[in-house]
Amino acid sequence: MDKLFPTQEIGSLAKPSWRVKGYRGEPLAKEDIAEALSWGRKLGIANLDTFTEVLHGKDSARRRKAMLEWSAKYAIKFLESAGLDVVFDGEQWRSEMYEHVVRNVDGFEFLGLIKSFDFRYFNKAACTRKPKYLRPFYVEEFAFTRDNAKNEVKVPFTGSYTIVDWTFNEYYEKRLRGKVADFKQRKFEAKRGFVFDLIKAVVRPEIGKLVDGGAKWIQIDEPAATTDQTDDEMKLFVESFNETVKGFNCTFSLHNCYSNYEVLAKHACELHDCSQLALEFANRDSKQLGTGSVRLGYKELASFEENGFKGNYGIGVIDVHTDFVESPQLVRDRVLHAVKIIDNPERIYVSTDCGLRTRTWETSYRKLKNMILGAELARRAF
Amino acid sequence: MSMIGCYATGIFPRPKELISITRDYERGRTGEAELDKAFSDATSRVIEVQSSAGFSYVTDGMLRWQDPLRPLAENLNGVKIGGLARWFNNNTFYRKPVVTGELSWKQGAGSKIVDVEHLPKDLPWKAILPAPYTLAQLSEGNFYKDKIELALKYAKILREQIESLVKQGFKYIQLSDPALVYRPRAGRISRNEVNIASEALKLAVGGVSVRTCLQTFFGDFCQILPEALDFPVDDLGIDLYETDLDRLKGYKFGKGVALGLVDSRRSLVENDGELVAVAKEILKSIESDGVGAFFVCPNCDLELLPWKRALEKVEVVSRVAKCLREEFDG
Numbered sequence: 001m002d003k004l005f006p007t008q009e010i011g012s013l014a015k016p017s018w019r020v021k022g023y024r025g026e027p028l029a030k031e032d033i034a035e036a037l038s039w040g041r042k043l044g045i046a047n048l049d050t051f052t053e054v055l056h057g058k059d060s061a062r063r064r065k066a067m068l069e070w071s072a073k074y075a076i077k078f079l080e081s082a083g084l085d086v087v088f089d090g091e092q093w094r095s096e097m098y099e100h101v102v103r104n105v106d107g108f109e110f111l112g113l114i115k116s117f118d119f120r121y122f123n124k125a126a127c128t129r130k131p132k133y134l135r136p137f138y139v140e141e142f143a144f145t146r147d148n149a150k151n152e153v154k155v156p157f158t159g160s161y162t163i164v165d166w167t168f169n170e171y172y173e174k175r176l177r178g179k180v181a182d183f184k185q186r187k188f189e190a191k192r193g194f195v196f197d198l199i200k201a202v203v204r205p206e207i208g209k210l211v212d213g214g215a216k217w218i219q220i221d222e223p224a225a226t227t228d229q230t231d232d233e234m235k236l237f238v239e240s241f242n243e244t245v246k247g248f249n250c251t252f253s254l255h256n257c258y259s260n261y262e263v264l265a266k267h268a269c270e271l272h273d274c275s276q277l278a279l280e281f282a283n284r285d286s287k288q289l290g291t292g293s294v295r296l297g298y299k300e301l302a303s304f305e306e307n308g309f310k311g312n313y314g315i316g317v318i319d320v321h322t323d324f325v326e327s328p329q330l331v332r333d334r335v336l337h338a339v340k341i342i343d344n345p346e347r348i349y350v351s352t353d354c355g356l357r358t359r360t361w362e363t364s365y366r367k368l369k370n371m372i373l374g375a376e377l378a379r380r381a382f
Numbered sequence: 383m384s385m386i387g388c389y390a391t392g393i394f395p396r397p398k399e400l401i402s403i404t405r406d407y408e409r410g411r412t413g414e415a416e417l418d419k420a421f422s423d424a425t426s427r428v429i430e431v432q433s434s435a436g437f438s439y440v441t442d443g444m445l446r447w448q449d450p451l452r453p454l455a456e457n458l459n460g461v462k463i464g465g466l467a468r469w470f471n472n473n474t475f476y477r478k479p480v481v482t483g484e485l486s487w488k489q490g491a492g493s494k495i496v497d498v499e500h501l502p503k504d505l506p507w508k509a510i511l512p513a514p515y516t517l518a519q520l521s522e523g524n525f526y527k528d529k530i531e532l533a534l535k536y537a538k539i540l541r542e543q544i545e546s547l548v549k550q551g552f553k554y555i556q557l558s559d560p561a562l563v564y565r566p567r568a569g570r571i572s573r574n575e576v577n578i579a580s581e582a583l584k585l586a587v588g589g590v591s592v593r594t595c596l597q598t599f600f601g602d603f604c605q606i607l608p609e610a611l612d613f614p615v616d617d618l619g620i621d622l623y624e625t626d627l628d629r630l631k632g633y634k635f636g637k638g639v640a641l642g643l644v645d646s647r648r649s650l651v652e653n654d655g656e657l658v659a660v661a662k663e664i665l666k667s668i669e670s671d672g673v674g675a676f677f678v679c680p681n682c683d684l685e686l687l688p689w690k691r692a693l694e695k696v697e698v699v700s701r702v703a704k705c706l707r708e709e710f711d712g
Contacts, residue, residue: 111649112688115396117466117475118448119404124688126649166473168649177653183623187648228471229566258468263567 001152004382005335005350005375006085008314010255010278011156011221012097012355013075013090013364018055022067025059039361043077068093069144076149082365083372086152086217091355093141097158097221098166099123104137105202111168126168131198139209146214154217155210156255156355160198161240165224169194188232195240203244210250217251219278220244226259234267242272251275253314257354258283265303269310277304278314280353282334283321289329291337298334301341313342316353317374318367323359325366331374336381345382350375385675386710387438388703389508391597391619391640392558392683393450394431394443395692400424421446425500431693435700438677439508439554442497449476450558450683451512451520457491458539460484464522470564470600472647472686481523481532485539492546506553513559513596514540514582515575520561530578537585548592555587556595556619560682563601563624570605579606580613588614595619595640599682604629611635621681622660623647631667639668642681643702644695649687651694657702662709678703 016039018032033055040048054066075090094100102108107129113121142155172190180186207218225237245252252273256264257280268277285297301313317334318326331350339345350371356364396404403420406412428443447453450469455461455477464478501507517540518533526532544555562579565571587594597619598606604626610618617638620630623645641664643657657678665676678699684692 111691112398113401114688115474115685117477119408121401121405122473124649170648170650173648173650177656182627183645184625187623224473227468227473231567233566 001085003085004345004379005348007083007350007372007375008086008154008278009079009084009088009090009368010314010352010355011088011091011219012094012357013078013092014357014359014361015092016071016074016361019067019071019092022055023064025064028055039074039078043074043081045074045077072141072144073148076145078361078365079368080149080151082368084151084368086154086349087145087149088154088156089141089145089148091156091357093144097156098163101137101158101163101202102167104134106132106134107171108167124166124168126170127164127172127194128170130171131194131201133202133205136206136209138206139213142210142215143213152217153215154219154253155215156219156221157203157207157210159220159222159225159241159254160195160203160244161237162222162224164191164194164198165227167194172197188236192236195236196243199240199243207244207248207250211248215250217253218245219253219255221255223255223257223259225254225256226261226263229260229263234263238267238270241274242270245273253278253312255279255314255354257316261300262303265300265307265309268304269308271311274311276312276314276349277309278316278349278351280316280320282316282319282326282353285319285334287324287326287330289333291333291340295334295337298337298341301338305342312347312349313338314349314351316351318352318356318371320352320354320356320359323363325363326370326374328370328373328377331371332377332381335375335378339378350378385438386678386703386707387675388435388678388699389437389439389554389640390432390441390443390684390696391556391599391642391679391681392444392510392646393447393685394428394445394683395685395687395689396445397424397427397689400445422497422500425497429500429502431696433502433505435696436704437505437700439506440501441508441510442501444510446494446497449474451476451479451517453491453495454512454517455479457488457494459486459488460525461521462523467520470560471566474686476520479517479521479523481521481525483525485535487539487542492543492550495543496547496550496552498550507551508554508556509544509547509552510556510558510597511540511543513557513562513579514586515579516559516561518582533578533582534585537582540586544587544590548590552592554593554595555590556597557583557586557615558597558599560598560600562606563598563603563621565601565605573609576606576609580609584614593617593638595638595677597640597642599642600624602626607633611637617675617677619679622664623681627660627664630664633668635668638675638677639665640677640679641665643678644680644698646680646682646684646686646692646695649691651691652698654698654701654705657698658705658709661702661706665706665710676706678706 018036071092072089079087108125172193253276255278288294407417432440460483462480464480466475514537517536594615595617599621603620619640621642
């Protein structure tokens, strides 16, 4: 990109209540409709009359599809009108980053809910057969975004290593029963088999279709990259990324968050064709203004440089887990601090830490606006 | 050989109905009383599962525990509840205890840790608490000089609770110590650290009048050998899915072992025959004249599995123990 500090979101935005209820076929309350129209006017969405009819319409397969399209249209406009250079559709077509993929691939069965923490749970699947490609799961969403976005598009893509890490691995472990005696070794070999089969059967075919459809930039989301920190596991993660992106005429980047960056940094330079590492930092940082020692949250950025990573960085300057709205000055200082570490402003993109899906649209908008103002303030220093 | 038993080693998953009520509660759709009743009902069910499976000791299932450290973090003066952190290499999370003052128990803490009311009168009871070393490693805050002082302080605090549990009739106390063996990159734990853990154990359970166990998981037990053989506990718990089994076989134990033969982190239900064979091989090689007991158990908290699969694994524990009993005790 020509300008310094291009701005980007990482992926998800909250789903508006009209999108959630409408897609489920539940009746919309007056407030849901009012909210939809109010944001529609605020964002300057075209053909609001048509959308009003959809909102008041009866549930049908067609209306459900329309709900996805309208919420994607809203999200794209939301991100563009906030001023982001690189956009997507806020992942409005996806139920959630893991479930969306698993539900669209053959070989997985959901086993039930597991406690994540407190009264929060997640639905965990098991791989019970060799994964098989059933149907495209990102392609249609991408095509819609491509046709509706004015700005550059980046497609978030849940990585194979994370899907495998979040799934019980029954099929591959069963196959090794009696062949590998050591339990620990068996578990690892089974994981390896699962990762590479998933890449071959599902991930690469989907990427191929996205690239054929005109995708220029795909962001591989791997929040689980450093869950297991042994050398063997980290090597497996690196191999999985390299195998995923190999040979495609497309730009690839990696997103990771809430992880051990010291470990990731040691292996980041082994990633092939990884044009950008988009990382969460704001969550670890202080809210004080300034550069230098006050920027506690960014200290591990140096490790990536020391370990020889040559690509760009997506620097998380917005904490997605709090309603605190970062000021443009705080964003500016975080960016300028990163420049001091990287020593080349051209390698820095300005990002949110992660997807904004846990924040309201009001809060997200204010945060993004300030992020863009902060990036502009940082540009003035050059 | 005097005893081959079986038991649970941690938090049970919440049954589907209970999950549904906890979600309703969080969304303000149901009240405290309904939530409490759902927990009580599910606790009775989990106890029934264990007694039907013929477990040697039964726990209350720890269903109310929001994470493996929370009942302590919430019921100690001097501790604040901190941010979310990953529970070792799992996709589940705990809230960090932040130590900001002198540690002491809040009033009525005991009843928040164990649910004695639902435990059956005719079976021996087991209580499970985090070990002092793990508590210190996973805590933040600098009120105490260092992790050593903090571990020893936690040990003294745990001792008070353990004495009280013994008075209430608990016959088995397990301390869970994953931090002692989970070392994905740091290499083998230093002997100094092992000695600190041992000192802390002495303060927490040394000389306690009921059976005690140090349960390790998520890492290779061999790295704390041979020192662990002198730990002041009756039984040592081993995660067989993380431990180098060949190295383990080089030691003579001279104390009880809790074999984590069933993996709470995999949904695939184990093959009984394979587990019996592995157990026999290990037991024969580490056995010496002084061995008192073997327990078959899950390697860690069953809550890492969905409810139904956890029940199937409880059955495996039960069947494998029965099979071994027949083999060894004839």
